[in-house]
Amino acid sequence: MNGRRFHILYCLRLFRYALLLCLVPMVQALIAFDWTSLFTALKQDAAILLFFLAVSLVRWYVTGFALTQDSFEAQTGVFVHSKYTFSKSSVAVLEIVRPLYCRLLGASRVTLYFHNYAAPRRFQCYLTKRDAQALADLLMPVRQDHSIFSPTGYEKLSFVMLSANVITACAFAWVSLDRIQEVLGDSLRQLAWMQFEQIELLVERILPAGLAALATLFFLVGGLTFLYAFLHTAGFRVCRNGGIIISKGGLVTKTERRVRLRCVSACDIRVTPAGRLLRRYPVFIAAGSFTGGEVPLFVVKKGQEARVEALLPGYSKPDGPLCDPARKSPVQYLWKPGALLALGLALCGVAFNVLPGVLPVLAAWVLGALGCMIVSLEGLRREGLHKNENRTLSVVFTRFFTRHEVCVLTQDLAYTLFEHPFSVSEGRCDVTVCLPCRMRYKARGVLQYQARSIPFSL
Amino acid sequence: MEFRVTRSGAALIGFWVILAGAVVSIPFWSLNAVAALFWLAVWCVVCLCVLVPRWASCRVRVGGNHLTVRRGLLFLVTKRMPLRFISGCHILQTPVGRRMGGCVLVLIASGTFTVIPGIRRADAEQLAAKLSHGGKLL
Numbered sequence: 337m338n339g340r341r342f343h344i345l346y347c348l349r350l351f352r353y354a355l356l357l358c359l360v361p362m363v364q365a366l367i368a369f370d371w372t373s374l375f376t377a378l379k380q381d382a383a384i385l386l387f388f389l390a391v392s393l394v395r396w397y398v399t400g401f402a403l404t405q406d407s408f409e410a411q412t413g414v415f416v417h418s419k420y421t422f423s424k425s426s427v428a429v430l431e432i433v434r435p436l437y438c439r440l441l442g443a444s445r446v447t448l449y450f451h452n453y454a455a456p457r458r459f460q461c462y463l464t465k466r467d468a469q470a471l472a473d474l475l476m477p478v479r480q481d482h483s484i485f486s487p488t489g490y491e492k493l494s495f496v497m498l499s500a501n502v503i504t505a506c507a508f509a510w511v512s513l514d515r516i517q518e519v520l521g522d523s524l525r526q527l528a529w530m531q532f533e534q535i536e537l538l539v540e541r542i543l544p545a546g547l548a549a550l551a552t553l554f555f556l557v558g559g560l561t562f563l564y565a566f567l568h569t570a571g572f573r574v575c576r577n578g579g580i581i582i583s584k585g586g587l588v589t590k591t592e593r594r595v596r597l598r599c600v601s602a603c604d605i606r607v608t609p610a611g612r613l614l615r616r617y618p619v620f621i622a623a624g625s626f627t628g629g630e631v632p633l634f635v636v637k638k639g640q641e642a643r644v645e646a647l648l649p650g651y652s653k654p655d656g657p658l659c660d661p662a663r664k665s666p667v668q669y670l671w672k673p674g675a676l677l678a679l680g681l682a683l684c685g686v687a688f689n690v691l692p693g694v695l696p697v698l699a700a701w702v703l704g705a706l707g708c709m710i711v712s713l714e715g716l717r718r719e720g721l722h723k724n725e726n727r728t729l730s731v732v733f734t735r736f737f738t739r740h741e742v743c744v745l746t747q748d749l750a751y752t753l754f755e756h757p758f759s760v761s762e763g764r765c766d767v768t769v770c771l772p773c774r775m776r777y778k779a780r781g782v783l784q785y786q787a788r789s790i791p792f793s794l
Numbered sequence: 795m796e797f798r799v800t801r802s803g804a805a806l807i808g809f810w811v812i813l814a815g816a817v818v819s820i821p822f823w824s825l826n827a828v829a830a831l832f833w834l835a836v837w838c839v840v841c842l843c844v845l846v847p848r849w850a851s852c853r854v855r856v857g858g859n860h861l862t863v864r865r866g867l868l869f870l871v872t873k874r875m876p877l878r879f880i881s882g883c884h885i886l887q888t889p890v891g892r893r894m895g896g897c898v899l900v901l902i903a904s905g906t907f908t909v910i911p912g913i914r915r916a917d918a919e920q921l922a923a924k925l926s927h928g929g930k931l932l
Binding site: 452747748749750751752753754755756757760770771772773774775776790 | 868869870871872873874875876879881903904905906
């Protein structure tokens with residue numbers, strides 16, 4: 337160990353909780369113009385801050401890391417020391433993220449994802465920008481990077497739209513709102529709610545009341561999601577050099593990800609409803625314990641899936657039939673969306689007589705269930721798996737509105753076959769493929785003799 | 795190479811599971827003893843008629859490249875793991891289990907794990923020895 341320390345942010349994670357503890361009573365006293373309370377709060381805050389600062393500094397002083405010729409060594413802990421040594425070859429993915437607060441302080445958040453199934457599955461630390469770059473160059477050296485994918489124009493627009501993740505964006509917005517509210521009080525939430533009601537009133541001039549609220553919510557969430565996706569994908573480009581794939585981009589939060597090519601375990605092309613409209617599909621990869629992240633590696637135009645080979649040489653489209661739809665059970669595929677559709681239609685029938693105002697909202701439900709049913713029907717026709725001639729495994733399956741076309745490149749797989757009395761009598765079973773990153777791909781209605789003959793030495 | 799779970803081993807695990815159910819039911823005895831007794835009886839029936847036969851039906855087959863665990867009577871589940879990627883093999887023994895020569899075997903592979911309750915200890919140790927040599931030697 338040559339005595340280099342992590343960036344102080346690594347230890348100041350404790351300190352930020354202390355800051356929150358201090359800010360709330362101080363802001364409350366300031367808003368109430370209560371100077372006596374303010375001075376008391378300031379004294380308390382000073383004591384809390386000093387204590388947390390001392391703990392953080394001790395923590396920072398005893399932790400450290402070292403870069404040797406072919407490994408990264410890290411030491412953490414105050415009373416119980418943990419020493420980690422990660423060799424070059426064990427790292428599957430290295431991710432450097434620089435959010436705004438890190439950039440202001442000259443820090444980078446580095447996360448290492450490992451190839452082998454061992455503890456820890458990933459290791460995260462804060463380093464200075466220079467150290468992070470040195471670590472990246474040591475573990476995954478890149479001499480020159482030729483850009484393979486740098487979206488512009490319509491491609492960029494489709495990339496932003498296909499990278500949009502409603503759940504992440506909403507969670508991010510919610511956490512941000514909560515953080516701001518801790519400082520400013522309830523006024524912000526009330527203000528947001530008032531604005532939402534005003535927009536809803538405006539929309540109500542065109543649409544019925546229930547549907548207006550739904551449409552406003554839809555556009556609000558959609559706007560937030562696209563803004564979030566735009567900020568994360570600005571200046572995005574993907575390169576490949578030797579055995580490393582590099583993807584970097586982002587406006588406020590800058591992200592650089594280096595993936596070791598030989599550790600890539602699966603490539604997932606997701607045929608989403610937005611992708612069908614834009615005729616472009618997002619491509620995600622899994623490597624070691626890394627599950628693919630939020631932003632796709634790149635987008636591929638419909639019919640040009642072979643372009644994925646430029647980035648992943650082992651990739652192959654299924655070179656044979658995936659399934660025999662005539663021997664599948666339609667009930668297995670259609671019961672869930674069918675039940676949703678039937679329930680929606682029944683509710684529509686009731687609402688038609690009792691509460692006609694709710695009908696537009698229920699119509700949205702019925703449309704959603706119908707979409708789900710169409711995708712399930714597609715699954716009935718396409719879902720299955722096939723062993724390709726280039727020793728890869730193709731798995732196609734549907735989940736909600738999305739069809740996943742996966743090419744599994746690793747041999748490090750486990751399979752689970754599930755059979756029940758009806759499927760046994762008809763010679764079918766469900767196959768679940770388990771990847772090292774704990775992702776599972778389930779293909780339903782696979783012929784039993786095919787499932788049993790899947791060899792492990794692909 | 796094939797191992798199977800013994801009936802006595804599965805019954806022993808069933809006994810522990812019933813005992814765990816009885817411990818969980820203790821706080822409810824003072825509230826409604828009849829209902830607690832009824833649900834405990836249901837739990838016993840489920841354990842003895844469903845879980846124990848299911849565990850007893852477990853077969854472990856070690857092939858040239860992979861390990862197959864097959865269990866279930868009506869609902870068959872077959873799990874297959876490549877031998878060279880099995881990264882952990884835990885053998886859990888209780889004092890009673892040790893006297894009866896049984897144990898619980900936990901196999902950990904990439905992204906998944908499997909629990910084989912009630913396997914004979916000698917079989918589990920033989921399997922562990924094979925796995926410790928990367929599935930190549932016995």
